[in-house]
Amino acid sequence: MEPATTHTAPIQADCETDSVTSVWSWWPSWRPTSMSLLKTTESKILACIQNDLWARFVTLPNQDRIWTLTLTNKAVRKPAEQAHKTPLVMVHGFGGGVGLWIRNMDTLSRSRPVYAFDLLGFGRSSRQSVGLENMILLGHSLGGYLATSYAIQYPSRVSHLILVDPWGFPERPETQTQEGQGQGTEVGKRPPLPRWVKAIAAVVSLFNPLAVIRAAGPWGPGLVNRFRPDFKRKFEDLFEDDTMTQYIYHCNAQTPSGEVGFRAMSESLGWAKRPMLQRVHQLPPSMPLTMLYGAQSWVGSSSGDKVAQIRDQAHTKVLLIDDASHHVxxxxxxEFNRVVENVCNSVN
Known part of the structure; x- marks a missing residue:
C-alpha cells in the first residue's frame, strides 16, 4: 500500500463537454472550491473518529489515485485477533464521499478493520486495490450497484454482500399502453409524463447531473444548503455549522469525471441502462446477501423482494429500517450499525 500522504490532486479545468472547454475554462476560478478546501472540510469531519485512522491515496496501475481510509480498534487488547476478522469495505453513493460514514465507522471498526474509499472521480479520488483477498462488501445507492457488479465478477472475494438502498436495480417502467393486443392494457402504474417534463429532461440529459452546482459559481454552496438542508440536520449533533453541506458541495464542485461515468451507466431520469435485476442471478446462490432499505426512501424495497424471488430466497434477507430515508x-x-454488525459477526 502507498504510505500516508497529504498530497492533493491538481484542479483541472471543469467543463461539461469537451467541445466547450475553452469557453468555460474560467469556471474553476469562479467557483469557491478547491481540493485544498475539500481536504480541510473532510479533516474536520474525520477528527470526530475515535479509533485508529489511516488515510492515504492508493495508486492504481494506471496512476489514478483512490482516497482510502482504514480504521482499526485502538482499544483492542490483541490486535492479531482483529486482523483475522474479515474486513468490511464501504462504498458510498453518487455525489458522496468517505465523510458521510462518520456516524458508522467507529462502531463498525470495533471488531474488524473497516475500509472506506472515495469512488474514482468522486470526493478526493482521481477523477480499489488495497490487497484484500476477502471482504464483506457494503454499498449504498450507486455504490450498491457497483458493489453488486464487483461481486458478480469476483465472487470468491466477497464473503457477504450488503446493499443499502441500492440504485439501478429495477427496469425502467413502460408508461404507454401496449399496442397490437386489442386490450389497451396499461403497462406500469405511472401515467405518461407531460411533454414539458420530457422536454426539460431531454435538455438536462445533455449535462452532467451536478452541473448546476458548478454553474452556480459562488452561489453553489448556498444551493446545496437550500436544496439539501437534510444533510445539516442529519449531522447537527456533530457540527453546528454548515460543515456537512460544505463537504457535499466541495465533493461535487470538482471536475465531474465521476458524473461522466454515472451518465454512461444511466438513461434519462436516472434509470440504469443495464438494470441489476437482469444480472443479479449471476451472483453465486451460496453468497449471502442482505438488502437494507429506508422505509421512507424514494428507492422502493420491491426490488429487494424481487431479488429474493430471483435467488429463490437462498441466503437473501430484505430488511426495512423505520423512520429512515435514502441515507439510512x-x-x-x-439501527444501521446494529444490523451491519450482526451481518459481519455472522461471517466471523
Missing part, C-alpha cells in the same frame, strides 16, 4: 446510515445510525 445517517437517519438511523444506531
Amino acid at each position: 446510515y445517517a437517519d438511523q445510525p444506531e
Whole structure:
C-alpha cells in the first residue's frame, strides 16, 4: 500500500463537454472550491473518529489515485485477533464521499478493520486495490450497484454482500399502453409524463447531473444548503455549522469525471441502462446477501423482494429500517450499525 500522504490532486479545468472547454475554462476560478478546501472540510469531519485512522491515496496501475481510509480498534487488547476478522469495505453513493460514514465507522471498526474509499472521480479520488483477498462488501445507492457488479465478477472475494438502498436495480417502467393486443392494457402504474417534463429532461440529459452546482459559481454552496438542508440536520449533533453541506458541495464542485461515468451507466431520469435485476442471478446462490432499505426512501424495497424471488430466497434477507430515508446510515445510525454488525459477526 502507498504510505500516508497529504498530497492533493491538481484542479483541472471543469467543463461539461469537451467541445466547450475553452469557453468555460474560467469556471474553476469562479467557483469557491478547491481540493485544498475539500481536504480541510473532510479533516474536520474525520477528527470526530475515535479509533485508529489511516488515510492515504492508493495508486492504481494506471496512476489514478483512490482516497482510502482504514480504521482499526485502538482499544483492542490483541490486535492479531482483529486482523483475522474479515474486513468490511464501504462504498458510498453518487455525489458522496468517505465523510458521510462518520456516524458508522467507529462502531463498525470495533471488531474488524473497516475500509472506506472515495469512488474514482468522486470526493478526493482521481477523477480499489488495497490487497484484500476477502471482504464483506457494503454499498449504498450507486455504490450498491457497483458493489453488486464487483461481486458478480469476483465472487470468491466477497464473503457477504450488503446493499443499502441500492440504485439501478429495477427496469425502467413502460408508461404507454401496449399496442397490437386489442386490450389497451396499461403497462406500469405511472401515467405518461407531460411533454414539458420530457422536454426539460431531454435538455438536462445533455449535462452532467451536478452541473448546476458548478454553474452556480459562488452561489453553489448556498444551493446545496437550500436544496439539501437534510444533510445539516442529519449531522447537527456533530457540527453546528454548515460543515456537512460544505463537504457535499466541495465533493461535487470538482471536475465531474465521476458524473461522466454515472451518465454512461444511466438513461434519462436516472434509470440504469443495464438494470441489476437482469444480472443479479449471476451472483453465486451460496453468497449471502442482505438488502437494507429506508422505509421512507424514494428507492422502493420491491426490488429487494424481487431479488429474493430471483435467488429463490437462498441466503437473501430484505430488511426495512423505520423512520429512515435514502441515507439510512445517517437517519438511523444506531439501527444501521446494529444490523451491519450482526451481518459481519455472522461471517466471523
